[in-house]
Amino acid sequence: MAKQFQAIRGMNDILPGESALWQNLETTLREVLAAYGYHEIRLPIVEKTELFARSIGEVTDIVEKEMYTFADRNGDSLTLRPEGTAGCARACIEHGLLHNQTQRLWYAGPMFRYEKPQKGRYRQFHQVGAEAYGMAGPDIDAELICLSARLWQRLGIRAVTLQLNSLGSSAARAAYRERLVAYFESRRDELDEDSRRRLHANPLRILDSKNPTLRTVLAEAPALLDQLDPESRAHFEELQALLAAAGIAYDINPRLVRGLDYYCKTVFEWVTDTLGAQGTICAGGRYDGLIEQLGGQPVPGVGFALGLERLVAMLAAAGQPGADPEPHVYLIIVGDAAQRHGLALAERLRDQLPALRLRMHCGGGGFKAQFRRADHSGARFALILGEDEINADTVAVKPLRAAQNEQLSLPRDQVAAYLRAAALGE
Ligand code: ATP
Ligand code: MG
Numbered sequence: 001m002a003k004q005f006q007a008i009r010g011m012n013d014i015l016p017g018e019s020a021l022w023q024n025l026e027t028t029l030r031e032v033l034a035a036y037g038y039h040e041i042r043l044p045i046v047e048k049t050e051l052f053a054r055s056i057g058e059v060t061d062i063v064e065k066e067m068y069t070f071a072d073r074n075g076d077s078l079t080l081r082p083e084g085t086a087g088c089a090r091a092c093i094e095h096g097l098l099h100n101q102t103q104r105l106w107y108a109g110p111m112f113r114y115e116k117p118q119k120g121r122y123r124q125f126h127q128v129g130a131e132a133y134g135m136a137g138p139d140i141d142a143e144l145i146c147l148s149a150r151l152w153q154r155l156g157i158r159a160v161t162l163q164l165n166s167l168g169s170s171a172a173r174a175a176y177r178e179r180l181v182a183y184f185e186s187r188r189d190e191l192d193e194d195s196r197r198r199l200h201a202n203p204l205r206i207l208d209s210k211n212p213t214l215r216t217v218l219a220e221a222p223a224l225l226d227q228l229d230p231e232s233r234a235h236f237e238e239l240q241a242l243l244a245a246a247g248i249a250y251d252i253n254p255r256l257v258r259g260l261d262y263y264c265k266t267v268f269e270w271v272t273d274t275l276g277a278q279g280t281i282c283a284g285g286r287y288d289g290l291i292e293q294l295g296g297q298p299v300p301g302v303g304f305a306l307g308l309e310r311l312v313a314m315l316a317a318a319g320q321p322g323a324d325p326e327p328h329v330y331l332i333i334v335g336d337a338a339q340r341h342g343l344a345l346a347e348r349l350r351d352q353l354p355a356l357r358l359r360m361h362c363g364g365g366g367f368k369a370q371f372r373r374a375d376h377s378g379a380r381f382a383l384i385l386g387e388d389e390i391n392a393d394t395v396a397v398k399p400l401r402a403a404q405n406e407q408l409s410l411p412r413d414q415v416a417a418y419l420r421a422a423a424l425g426e
Helices: 016-035 049-056 060-065 085-094 137-154 170-186 193-201 213-221 230-245 308-317 339-354 367-376 385-394 412-422
Strands: 046-048 068-071 077-080 103-112 124-133 163-166 264-271 280-286 301-305 330-333 356-359 383-384 394-399 410-411
Touching: 016 124, 016 137, 016 308, 046 085, 049 077, 049 085, 049 103, 077 163, 085 103, 085 301, 103 170, 103 213, 124 137, 124 308, 137 230, 137 264, 137 280, 137 301, 163 213, 163 230, 170 193, 213 339, 230 264, 264 301, 280 308, 301 308, 330 339, 330 367, 339 356, 339 383, 339 385, 339 412, 367 383, 383 385, 383 412, 410 412
Parallel strands: 330 356, 330 383
Antiparallel strands: 046 077, 068 077, 103 124, 124 301, 163 264, 264 280, 280 301, 383 394, 394 410
């Protein structure tokens, strides 16, 4: 027997029983993003490796060890996108979307990271991201946070809290970096191998480590928030005032640094304690240097990305209905002579009633077997088309769920009107 194939580790099939929950989630996300005036941008899944190295940063988990990188047939180094911000920025620069204009954009789709697969952490996962360009003030930071808060509200997710921090300007970060290196040097023995390697290349990143053995040394590290530059401090204070005015609660977490290099000033995460270790459902912040770093004019940017798998897990745990709706009608077709009439009837009803969910029986079989299928389908009505009905130009209608379930016979041209009222309630 041939070997049975399995999906790549950490890459999940989303099965028919699960896809309805995904669709509901995606619909809500789209509606809220549209309500705030964000436009969708669709981006390639593959980009030049150099784009990610330049934007995310060489000394990061993603670029050092998580990217799916390969040489294409030309020998160019390409990478499956590990996140969406780099590609979005690249597209905006390439198409001149940032010249004397602001942009509010969103994207959705699969991202790829070679991580250790576990609950809430996969190698192909899905993000929805929002990005706003050309606005330097805290008002747009606040808008994005309000937008994300509204997503949770619309999705019925309550167990999330907002963590907020500021990473300051690049000058403030440079000064802080020196203090941090000195601190970590003084406690070198307590660092793990990764952190020692990063000590000089990227000490801020050590703060982002998930290694529990580093907890104490991280907790006692100096905080950047204590030495913010005046401009970043004013930005951060105004952001807090705006969030307070919008009624959004937050915790300031001076340890919060994002895993990617391009952040400055505002950083935030929405976290939950209902998902175990993988508790961040949405993360974002400001990246004023990114566009310039990628060769564009300096244009400020701010955005977030949320992880759909983690949201789906929260919705499923909260018992949100995830099933596709049942058909309204199951069409039973008995006998060879009825086949063509059956298909024609089904198509006519679909013309007349676009909202009707009609499942046509395919594959033949006797009345009894088909009727059982109709019952199992959850349909509210069975339509029956057999030899008698064809001869009389009628269709039999059998209500399947009502107390009043007398079968009736309708002229074929009256079936649509009957179903419009009885099944669709129009
Ligand atoms: P984490 O701290 O969980 O590793 P991250 O800092 O690497 O997350 P980002 O790059 O900011 O995450 O991505 C934004 C969001 O995308 C995360 O908050 C999370 O919800 C989701 N996400 C990131 N990596 C994965 C993954 N491997 N599997 C599933 N979801 C993920
Ligand atoms: Mg990560």
